[in-house]
Ligand SMILES: Nc1ncnc2c1ncn2[C@@H]1O[C@H](COP(=O)(O)OP(=O)(O)O)[C@@H](O)[C@H]1O
């Protein structure tokens with residue numbers, strides 16, 4: 235939808251604020267531009283609504299060079315939210331929200347209806363429409379700032395640290411609310427921030443900038459998992475990285491890769507011998523190709539008198555499994571909620587890859603959730619090894 | 622009491638006539654001042670480089686003795702109301718110009734950035750954002766100017782412009798304190814009345830949202 239092609243901005247005085255920037259933004263994407271103060275985020279953003287003119291390179295919006303467009307119409311078709319909010323103090327909330335539709339010549343009745351619709355969308359009382367900006371709290375004002383940007387239903391919205399000046403609690407709720415809104419409405423958002431937590435929370439794509447250049451582009455997970463260099467690592471912060479590593483651990487990373495398994499064709503007596511030797515009370519069953527098929531427990535064997543029967547005859551086949559490349563955080567809930575003691579881990583060809591025990595899961599969880607709070611008695615009992 | 626009655630019966634009509642002339646000269650100058658200084662002030666707010674120079678010149682003109690300015694217009698425009706109005710107009714400009722310039726200049730730059738970013742044209746920005754927000758300051762300048770003008774307009778009499786100055790200068794020439802007072806008191810009353818009226822107007826002209834914000838409602 236939006237393409238930066240080798241774009242630079244040199245300010246009068248020679249400051250190269252943006253330096254040969256290449257970036258592609260897809261429709262419906264939530265993109266966060268992030269980086270230290272002065273790295274050129276705002277300049278990059280303002281080139282999109284032509285508040286700043288690129289010195290070199292070109293920016294294409296839906297394939298068309300921005301500079302070929304009528305600047306006033308262009309701006310009216312792009313939402314714009316700034317940190318200082320910028321509501322007009324001499325206009326009611328209603329007139330503030332309905333401003334761009336008014337500039338575009340929408341009749342009063344229609345644009346006021348639009349203002350009411352938008353208030354409903356964020357669950358704000360309609361009485362607010364008759365008030366003036368100074369009668370609202372900062373958080374409420376910025377909600378209106380966002381609605382104002384949405385008023386003419388632009389496909390693209392630019393936001394320059396919109397929640398930066400709000401208190402943390404208000405900021406949190408506005409972030410959540412806005413992310414929801416964006417997903418519902420399917421808008422493309424370009425969002426400038428210097429707050430990594432904010433970017434991680436909101437972005438589909440994070441663009442990390444430094445001194446006018448892009449250092450790394452990627453999804454929050456990608457950036458957390460593979461920070462491009464030391465700068466990015468520092469910028470993310472050691473603490474957050476450590477936490478993220480845990481969050482982004484896969485099942486494969488913490489599973490026991492050497493589960494005790496038995497072939498489908500083996501007899502029960504062979505199975506029992508194996509259990510005794512390896513001191514486990516159950517076995518995972520695989521076929522000749524190593525594909526996981528089910529399991530047998532010592533109770534199941536005990537119930538069956540004929541120990542010459544094959545494992546395949548009595549094994550339980552309806553067993554939940556988990557893929558080795560599943561993120562731990564996604565697997566955890568399932569396992570804990572279902573009260574499973576362990577789960578067989580399979581690879582993409584359904585071959586048995588390992589086993590994930592409740593104990594190892596609880597260890598990881600304990601570290602990430604309760605951290606060093608050793609003295610706190612956790613509610614999770616540690617089960618013994620399953621296999 | 623008697624003498625007051627006598628004064629009015631003898632000079633009442635003249636007093637009304639002179640008051641009318643006085644207001645006429647003052648308002649003509651004020652109207653011209655507003656018409657020229659408000660747009661000029663807006664323009665200067667956009668031209669920071671020129672602004673300093675123009676404001677400086679206007680400031681210097683303001684320090685010229687009033688009589689000198691009045692006299693300066695005689696060779697150009699002769700005597701009578703026209704040169705008087707021209708001279709007073711020059712004087713009235715500065716407070717209006719300065720306040721318009723400051724009022725527009727002080728509009729929150731974030732609001733202007735927002736207006737630009739939202740796609741307002743330059744004219745829309747001026748008419749819908751800068752002017753409404755600068756109105757209180759501009760009105761204060763007009764009010765100040767109007768009050769000064771009522772006082773300065775007495776000098777119009779020197780170059781045959783008429784007004785309440787005629788009474789005062791006749792009184793001075795003829796050693797007639799009653800005429801001096803008869804001219805000076807109405808000038809004072811006019812100034813006070815005008816100040817009050819324009820104060821009301823200033824309030825009315827201020828956008829509701831701004832007024833509420835200021836009054837802490
Ligand atoms: N109008 C301007 N004139 C000159 N230099 C500017 C201007 N705007 C920004 N800069 C400089 O360009 C660099 C990038 O600024 P900016 O894009 O605002 O950074 P960020 O938003 O990432 O903090 C900074 O060094 C800043 O000082």
Ligand SMILES: [Mg+2]
Nearest residue numbers: 275276277426
């Ligand atoms: Mg910035």
